[in-house]
Amino acid sequence: MEKGERKNVYKVYNKIGRWFAENRYADSVEKAYLNDILLHFPQDAKILDLGCGDGKPILEYFINQGINVLGVDASEQMIELAKINFPSTRFMLKDMRELDLGEKFNAIIAWHSFFHLPADDQPNMFDIFKRHLKPSGILLFTSGTERGEVWGMNGGENLFHASLATAEYQALLQSNQFEVLRHKINDPDCGGANVWMAQYKPR
Structure with missing residues (x-):
């Protein structure tokens, strides 16, 4: 039996966006990784928050550091909330699988957003990532640890998550000219995230 929206999870966020924004954890548990990104770049860096949601806490963190951030999300409701929260920041309503911005960034962050894509759609994203990154740019994303699907209730809706196996991500990163800087499995300081x-590093 079909559990819910599998192909376009952003449609679920159109239903639960306000609930999600009100109930998402307030602490920026990602801060250690975000600080790492900032260490690599000058103050005029450009960062792409892919699956930005309502902009909190990741996009907000970079804005507070004076960094230029573009927020992209496929959910209309989440983008509306983000624009209310950060009216002077640039946002774009776009499915990450169709991303073709014609600009490059110092870093791309797909924190707790990339893993909403079906497993079959995930490999193609690595070419999209590198096309939007400057040389030596940083990619930060979360995934599962083994190939499979997981469903979880959020705001009364069943949210879909998918993952490839760790070895598959390693192979995709390598074939797309990425060097892994950090890989933390079930990071206890990040709510058990696989980061x-x-x-x-284009050759």
């Missing part, structure tokens, strides 16, 4: 930080 990847990689640097784009």
Whole structure:
């Protein structure tokens, strides 16, 4: 039996966006990784928050550091909330799988957003990532640890998550000219997240 929206999870966020914004954890548990990104770049760096949601806490963190951030999300409701929260920041309503911005960034962050894509859609994203990164740019994303699907209730809706196996992510990163800087499995300081930080090093 079909559990819910599998192909376009952003449609679920159109239903639960306000609930999600009100109930998301307030602490920026990602801060250690975000600080790492800032260490790599000058103050005029450009960062792409892919699956930015309402902008909190990741996009907000970079704005507070004076960094230029573009927020992209496929959910209309989440983008509306983000624009209310950060009226002077640039946002774009876009499915990350169709991303073709014609600009490059110092870093791309797909924190707790990339893993909403079906497993079959995930490999193609690494070419999209590198096309939007400057040389030596940083990619930060979260995933599962083994190939499979997981569903979880949020705001009364069943949210879909998918993952490839760790070895598959390692192979995709390598074939797309990324060097893994950090890989933390089930990071206890990040709510058990499986975190990847990689640097784009075109040869």
